């Protein structure tokens with residue numbers, strides 16, 4: 001990409017940097033013409049799009065190598081490595097290849113089923129047998145292994161039935177004898193009815209929720225374009241919207257650990273894509289949802305059994321969860337280098353285009369995609385505009401290989417792709433998973449963090465505007481967007497989520513510049529336009545008068561606060577009065593001055609603030625870089641003298657000290673600092689914010705370790721309140737590791 005960029009003339013770069021949605025077709029066409037003359041451009045596209053040179057092709061030799069390694073480990077009893085090697089072998093094994101007279105993939109699934117069974121993962125073992133049987137119905141060993149899995153699960157009827165099927169298919173006399181013995185053993189030991197087998201249930205990753213779907217309406221707002229409102233009043237915690245993505249993509253760093261379709265963590269019995277070695281799924285259902293269904297490879301009926309095998313086999317090998325064939329989102333990119341090499345946003349754009357074309361049923365004259373989403377193309381920086389131009393041309397060239405001559409590449413179509421990339425930048429949502437840890441031996445380590453496992457476009461979800469103090473909260477179950485009210489919302493009031501920046505996390509200044517840089521808009525939410533306690537204190541210094549609780553601001557914050565100085569809501573007015581009394585009494589012409597206390601009016605001086613800030617930052621870094629208790633506490637004391645007691649650094653440093661004390665087993669002191677951190681965060685975020693819930697988890701785990709039952713109960717009840725507000729009935733699904741919540 002960099003090489004291509006350096007070949008482009010300055011004149012063309014200038015016209016691209018000045019382009020807007022009207023002039024885009026011209027700049028796209030010019031760049032396309034220019035790149036078309038470059039041999040290195042054609043080479044690059046070939047490397048990315050040609051399947052023959054793909055790094056993700058199936059490869060029999062590699063598969064056999066991994067299989068051999070797996071077999072060796074298995075025979076030595078090294079199950080975890082055997083599992084790893086068989087899974088690798090499955091990634092590379094071509095579907096249509098035989099090994100020692102059997103389909104290689106089916107053999108590998110059966111081998112892996114044996115390992116899984118040894119590891120006690122019997123459900124997973126049974127699922128692998130089903131996958132083998134989906135390919136090879138007359139595979140005696142797969143039926144046998146399935147019979148063993150059913151025996152371990154106590155499904156003796158099914159076990160006997162599976163073993164009988166295996167017996168019919170088994171050719172060798174010794175093999176037949178062994179199976180007969182096993183059947184007789186089960187019949188002797190267990191009371192088995194000779195009935196038709198039940199279909200084993202495939203683990204259902206979809207979660208049932210009693211959602212009340214509420215009618216939302218998209219309206220035009222004065223300052224934020226279109227936005228969502230609800231026409232009835234909504235109580236807190238109401239689930240008000242759920243939606244499947246129009247298109248979604250896994251984040252690059254989670255490709256090896258999470259399912260490429262539902263984004264849940266991969267289990268031990270990973271299901272690789274049947275046609276490439278890159279995509280991995282958590283189940284057959286997800287694999288089929290993302291690409292296409294397998295056909296069986298052999299149907300030779302050289303056996304004779306006493307019930308309707310075909311029907312039974314079908315019930316066993318077909319997943320019993322609905323496959324949504326609309327999705328097959330991986331098909332067009334399967335086995336090509338470009339889906340791994342291009343940025344995720346560009347690959348996501350490819351998925352949107354392919355879906356759109358499929359929905360239309362044909363290629364429009366010049367229209368490849370037209371989603372009704374907003375974008376800020378004209379306001380993008382020149383570098384991003386150029387990247388979007390180049391990425392669009394490369395992506396469309398790659399798609400051209402898939403669609404061949406039907407797919408037209410001209411200025412108009414490329415410009416639609418550039419706009420689509422801008423829409424993705426503006427509207428796509430990060431699919432987030434909560435990573436919580438709770439080690440039962442040492443509860444003091446319970447923590448919660450969020451990881452961005454994927455990125456998706458939700459068409460209705462894109463209509464929610466941003467607020468730095470949102471009234472709705474979003475989270476994801478598999479790839480389904482869930483939206484819940486986190487406050488009481490009167491009828492007709494805008495429903496607004498946070499695009500990232502939030503009051504309590506950052507100052508107004510930082511929030512504004514983050515939204516401007518990432519989304520190219522100036523936030524006009526209530527918190528950015530009205531005085532609130534959090535924005536005043538988050539970066540504030542303390543007054544030099546030790547008995548005054550006043551706020552002193554430096555030049556960076558004063559500008560934003562001055563703009564809001566005449567506006568505040570009643571709740572905030574009462575809170576602000578306690579730390580910035582003068583602000584509430586100011587007449588309208590008065591300005592907030594840097595370096596002066598907003599409570600008592602005392603002057604602290606701006607120059608000295610900068611020196612103090614530097615000193616404070618050094619202290620904070622010193623504390624956070626070490627586990628030294630004594631120096632940490634000295635620095636903490638110094639920080640308290642410099643910054644306002646609700647400055648966010650106070651919470652960060654208290655939290656760090658809590659961790660230090662947990663580390664050395666001084667849990668009472670850890671609890672003290674943990675509580676101090678929560679106290680500050682409550683001022684910054686509000687008491688019911690999800691951040692408070694996460695911090696309370698730490699406190700609860702310390703209290704549990706200290707054996708403080710009553711205090712723990714109290715904290716646990718608060719956690720439940722905060723989590724239920726944000727996740728409703730999905731709390732248990734979202735926090736499966738937090739056993740102590742149950």
Ligand SMILES: C[S@@+](CC[C@H](N)C(=O)[O-])C[C@H]1O[C@@H](n2cnc3c(N)ncnc32)[C@H](O)[C@@H]1O
Nearest residue numbers: 224225226374462463465466521522523524525
């Ligand atoms: C994901 S879209 C939301 C829907 C959009 N309003 C529309 O008309 O399609 C994001 C865009 O909405 C506008 N917007 C959202 N929240 C805003 C806010 N707090 N202040 C100003 N503009 C906002 C900005 O133009 C932003 O680029």
